[in-house]
Amino acid sequence: MVTVLYPGTFDPITNGHTDIIVRATKLFKRVIVAIAANPGKSPVFSLEQRVRLAQTILGDLTQVEVVQFSELLSKFARSMEAKVIIRGLRAVSDFDYEFQLAGMNRRLAPELETVFLTPAEQYTFLSSSVVREVAALGGDVSAFVHPVVKTALSERFSKNI
Numbered sequence: 001m002v003t004v005l006y007p008g009t010f011d012p013i014t015n016g017h018t019d020i021i022v023r024a025t026k027l028f029k030r031v032i033v034a035i036a037a038n039p040g041k042s043p044v045f046s047l048e049q050r051v052r053l054a055q056t057i058l059g060d061l062t063q064v065e066v067v068q069f070s071e072l073l074s075k076f077a078r079s080m081e082a083k084v085i086i087r088g089l090r091a092v093s094d095f096d097y098e099f100q101l102a103g104m105n106r107r108l109a110p111e112l113e114t115v116f117l118t119p120a121e122q123y124t125f126l127s128s129s130v131v132r133e134v135a136a137l138g139g140d141v142s143a144f145v146h147p148v149v150k151t152a153l154s155e156r157f158s159k160n161i
């Protein structure tokens with residue numbers, strides 16, 4: 001049984017991420033969504049909030065587990081006995097960064113393979129920062145995130161007013 005890891009900051013999880021996760025469940029028996037602490041990105045949601053949102057949204061997918069991590073991805077993948085890392089490729093512009101990430105991870109853990117999946121066309125322009133910006137400025141994010149994320153964004157940004 002191949003265990004795969006889908007790592008990211010998920011600040012917050014979007015419908016684009018969920019689309020990739022559902023695609024991964026069709027290919028692999030066990031999909032671990034690994035939420036990185038990533039303090040360098042100064043996330044808007046705490047690590048605990050990001051994990052809770054993902055767990056709520058993905059709760060019906062029995063093959064999916066949500067975990068958090070704060071160490072090197074290659075080390076964490078080894079500790080979870082994951083052989084594959086899933087990353088989403090939305091556009092050519094993602095490629096340089098993803099190629100670098102995959103190369104470094106291969107150098108650090110040669111047994112790890114990175115597999116790229118592409119999201120449905122309607123999510124190719126989506127990113128967590130675009131969703132945060134639209135929500136912060138009062139735009140409607142219903143088409144891009146699960147209702148629980150929409151509520152969390154409204155609560156988070158109402159504190160700024």
Ligand code: COA
Pocket residue numbers: 007008009010011014015016017020036038041071072073074088089090100101104105119123126127128129130
């Ligand atoms: N749908 C919507 N958005 C998507 C997406 C999809 N299918 N796929 C990627 N994105 C967006 C994310 O929302 C994010 O947007 P943002 O920058 O606006 O927040 C962006 O694309 C890419 O971010 P994400 O997928 O969250 O990954 P990341 O680049 O924030 O984090 C890690 C990458 C966590 C895998 C990397 O930082 C890591 O491995 N960290 C651990 C430490 C480590 O090992 N470092 C060395 C790595 S070689």
